[in-house]
Amino acid sequence: MTGSARPTSRDVARVAGVSQATVSLVLGGKWRGRVSERTATAVREAAGELGYRPNLAARSLRLGRTRTALLVVPALTHEYFARVYTGAAGVAAEHGFGVVLYPSPTGVGPARDPFGSARAAIDGVIASSMAADALTGIGDGGLPLVMLDSDPAAPGGAPTVNLAVADGIRQVARHLLALGHRRFTHLAGDVDTWTFRTRSQTVAAELGVVPGTVLRAERCALDVASAREAAVRALTGPGPRPTALICDGDILAAGACKAARGLGLRVPDDLSVSGFDDLSLATAIDPELTTVRLPAEAVGARGMAALLALLDDTPATGDELPVELVIRASTGPAPA
Incomplete structure (x- = not known):
């Protein structure tokens, strides 16, 4: 140092x-x-x-057993994380616990030390890997920790509660292949976390074994405007135009649909678009979005249950929750 x-x-x-x-x-x-x-x-x-030297103030909070857990998420404005909180709070209430919600101020990325800002004594932490940078201050206190959407193979890592994201994106790829699509662009979330790396790796592996398939990738921030710009690049770049856009989230898919409309392309006649999350947005846009439904409340509930097990000195193992492909009108047969 x-x-x-x-x-x-x-x-x-x-x-x-x-x-x-x-x-x-x-x-x-x-x-x-x-x-x-x-x-x-x-x-x-x-x-x-x-x-x-560990943060003694934080550690003293740990020893106080206030029956309060801290849930660290990247944003309050995303429906998925609101639902995760609902699931965690429900299980916590059944056991006489409360849940303090701590979002990253920038949406995704570093957050200030929650001990200073939340001003709450806590017994343990449940954290999304998308807000993992907030754990620097938390880890100093030696608090029990459960990670959501995090690499279960990380050496010496905390217990994890994950979604079957590889299976979800694999279902999307197989659905589009069955519709005859062979030219794809993956609109990938530009966030360096396990869940987004897994999606990219799975798309490449699934499509790479099918003869005649072309896969390109466009990375973008997790907002509509960035996704629209990425989709325009994909649809106007050199070479044959993709017939399907596989998007890492429903918000990205909404941006892709805007890009297609602006270029005079019809969804799904000229271009199929898929999402991931099954937010309320998925049925608010026209055509309604083919997407992957995530059991967000169950993620929060399992995360809280795993934390309670740690607090009882019971070994908590990793958990993976199944996801479901929901087929709607935004995907159709590949154009001739």
């Missing part, structure tokens, strides 16, 4: 070559049965080398 900056759990994780969740488990005394003795030793040695 250089200068006078106080070392953080992220610094310890970097030096020890482990995840922040592992640092939290080791320094919080919750590592046995989850992390090897060798890894625990490496974490403690890294902490000693850096002069790292």
Whole structure:
């Protein structure tokens, strides 16, 4: 470390070559049965080398057992995360717990330390991987942690509750292939998290084995305007025009439909468009959107149940929830 900056759990994780969740488990005394003795030793040695000290204020909150959980999400404005909160709050209420909701101020990405801003004592954390940067301050307190939409294979990671996103995007690809489509563009969310990496990898793997298939990708931010611009690039670029756009979310699909309309293309006669999420938006646009329905409330409920298990010192295992392809009018046979 250089200068006078106080070392953080992220610094310890970097030096020890482990995840922040592992640092939290080791320094919080919750590592046995989850992390090897060798890894625990490496974490403690890294902490000693850096002069790292856990956030004592945060840890004292942990010991207080206020029967309150913190749910960290990237945004309050997205319907999916509102539904995740509903599921978590329902299970929490059944066990006499409350849930404090903490969104990233920028929508996706870093957030300030919630101990300072939420001003609430908490017993544990449920966090979306899309807001994982907010965990720096949380991890310093050694709090029990459950991750949503996060890589279950991450070494020494916290318990995860995931959606079967690979299966969902695979169902979309197979649906469009069955309709005769062979020229695709993937409108991919420009967010470096496990769930979006999984979608990209699965689309490429599923379509790559079909002879005569062409797949391109356009990355964009998770908003309508960015998706519209990406779709215009895909539909006006060099080479044969794609006949199907596979979008990483319903919001991106709405932007794609706007782009198609602006270019004089008909959905689905000239271009099929699919989404992912099954938000209310999916049936508000015309034509209604083929998309993947996500059990958001169940994600929140399972996340809260996993956190309660950790608080009871019961090993919490990873969980994956099934998703469902909902076929509507935005997809149709490939144009001749």
